Amino acid sequence: MPVRPPPVTYTCPNCNWSKTVAPCSDALLPHEFFTACPVCQHTPLNTAPARYIDVKLLNLMESLKRL
Numbered sequence: 863m864p865v866r867p868p869p870v871t872y873t874c875p876n877c878n879w880s881k882t883v884a885p886c887s888d889a890l891l892p893h894e895f896f897t898a899c900p901v902c903q904h905t906p907l908n909t910a911p912a913r914y915i916d917v918k919l920l921n922l923m924e925s926l927k928r929l
């Protein structure tokens with residue numbers, strides 16, 4: 863069984879952009895990995911383990927997308 867990477871929240875300290883990503887496998891897709899802010903191109907981004915509520919929201923949104 864591959865280990866599922868823990869969800870991570872990226873935050874831009876410059877413009878407050880943030881995104882939580884929960885990779886579906888150990889192979890990161892481009893939209894699941896950020897090295898620079900997509901809004902203002904600021905680097906580096908702050909990263910932190912995603913909060914439980916963010917993960918729940920993310921899972922909910924992904925469930926809705928499948929409907």
Ligand SMILES: [Zn+2]
Pocket residue numbers: 874875876877878879899900901902903904
């Ligand atoms: Zn930014």
